[in-house]
Amino acid sequence: MWSSIKKIIIPASFEEAINKKTNSAVFYGGGTYLVSNKDEKIDTLIDINSLIDKSIKVDKNSLTIGSGVAVQEIANDEEMFNKLSMAAKYSNFSKNIRNQRTIGGEIAQKNIRSDLFTFLVALNPLLEIRNPAKIMIKLREWNGKGIINKILISITDLKSSGFERYSVLESAPAFLIVAVVRKALELDFVISGKADKIYGHTMQLSEFSKNSIHSIIDNSAKHFSNDQYGSVEYKASLIATGIKRAVEQI
Amino acid sequence: MKIKFTLNNKTIETEIVPGQTLFEYLRENGAYSVKYGSDQGESGSDTVLINGKAQNSSLMLIHSVNNCVVETIESFKDNERLQKLQNVFLDVGAVQSGYNAPAMLLSIEALYRENDNPTEPEIREALSGVLCRETGYVKPVKGAKL
Numbered sequence: 001m002w003s004s005i006k007k008i009i010i011p012a013s014f015e016e017a018i019n020k021k022t023n024s025a026v027f028y029g030g031g032t033y034l035v036s037n038k039d040e041k042i043d044t045l046i047d048i049n050s051l052i053d054k055s056i057k058v059d060k061n062s063l064t065i066g067s068g069v070a071v072q073e074i075a076n077d078e079e080m081f082n083k084l085s086m087a088a089k090y091s092n093f094s095k096n097i098r099n100q101r102t103i104g105g106e107i108a109q110k111n112i113r114s115d116l117f118t119f120l121v122a123l124n125p126l127l128e129i130r131n132p133a134k135i136m137i138k139l140r141e142w143n144g145k146g147i148i149n150k151i152l153i154s155i156t157d158l159k160s161s162g163f164e165r166y167s168v169l170e171s172a173p174a175f176l177i178v179a180v181v182r183k184a185l186e187l188d189f190v191i192s193g194k195a196d197k198i199y200g201h202t203m204q205l206s207e208f209s210k211n212s213i214h215s216i217i218d219n220s221a222k223h224f225s226n227d228q229y230g231s232v233e234y235k236a237s238l239i240a241t242g243i244k245r246a247v248e249q250i
Numbered sequence: 251m252k253i254k255f256t257l258n259n260k261t262i263e264t265e266i267v268p269g270q271t272l273f274e275y276l277r278e279n280g281a282y283s284v285k286y287g288s289d290q291g292e293s294g295s296d297t298v299l300i301n302g303k304a305q306n307s308s309l310m311l312i313h314s315v316n317n318c319v320v321e322t323i324e325s326f327k328d329n330e331r332l333q334k335l336q337n338v339f340l341d342v343g344a345v346q347s348g349y350n351a352p353a354m355l356l357s358i359e360a361l362y363r364e365n366d367n368p369t370e371p372e373i374r375e376a377l378s379g380v381l382c383r384e385t386g387y388v389k390p391v392k393g394a395k396l
Contacts, residue, residue, distance in 0.1 A: 095304065097309070
């Protein structure tokens with residue numbers, strides 16, 4: 001029982017949903033993160049499931065995924081979603097939970113231990129945000145305000161990406177995740193996992209060198225702790241291997 | 251708030267308590283096959299089928315099932331495939347205490363609705379939402395191959 005919840009609002013429009021948002025009200029989609037946390041400061045849920053897009057569209061240049069699409073739907077179709085499918089599958093070990101979670105929720109929750117969120121940060125797709133007007137903004141520039149309605153991923157970026165993860169077991173949450181995307185003139189690196197923050201770096205292809213890669217490894221490794229998964233030095237060596245393997249996939 | 255849904259082939263129209271989980275509602279209304287495992291969804295012993303998909307009822311608030319079809323193992327007493335699965339589970343020794351058996355059987359039922367000839371990796375993936383050390387998965391995986 002989430003005992004602090006006193007009211008559930010089913011808004012008829014994005015405008016109504018945004019107008020009802022207060023400090024003690026949250027937008028409710030798949031709900032797994034919210035229901036497992038049961039934050040007692042929350043007293044109102046604004047259920048946006050009937051508003052958000054749940055479709056998947058593919059054209060020559062982009063893949064448009066409704067924010068209400070279940071993570072399992074993405075995990076299930078490797079042919080369409082490419083490496084995003086693997087990231088979705090690894091984002092949670094349980095098919096049951098993937099059936100409930102949505103891709104929009106993975107972005108909104110900013111869970112840096114989620115393979116899917118990490119990979120999406122690397123891809124940096126365009127988000128269609130309703131606030132309530134329609135705003136198109138890159139994922140990394142989104143301030144968390146408004147409701148994610150669609151995610152537009154470049155097919156070229158998806159095909160020019162690499163993804164590596166390290167975990168105790170294949171089914172266990174990763175303690176280190178490395179994602180790399182090659183764009184026309186730059187390489188995007190994103191490193192996360194059981195770290196204190198997600199680390200991202202964009203490097204111009206013209207700046208690519210052994211020293212610049214070492215700098216990424218050193219700067220990202222310091223966000224990991226000495227814990228049961230190994231020392232910071234060990235993680236730095238895994239990041240180096242992860243970057244190498246991710247780049248080889250491109 | 252009033253909701254309407256189908257639970258085990260019966261239409262339910264009910265006033266709900268905001269914040270109540272589907273798990274709590276089901277237990278209060280006699281669906282005792284749905285078991286408590288955890289509030290975080292790790293165990294999956296609270297598995298039910300919602301519109302044919304295996305999901306964790308502890309991670310879902312009751313208002314979310316408005317206009318949905320909810321199934322627990324109680325509705326399968328006349329289901330031929332599930333009875334066959336139950337018998338195979340017993341034959342291969344895939345049941346110990348039976349605490350998680352309904353969750354495993356529902357997960358496998360959901361898989362067979364998607365795919366009538368699943369591979370072993372697909373069976374293992376279907377069972378990935380149910381964490382149970384009693385049988386070590388070898389026997390349930392064997393039992394799931396009809």
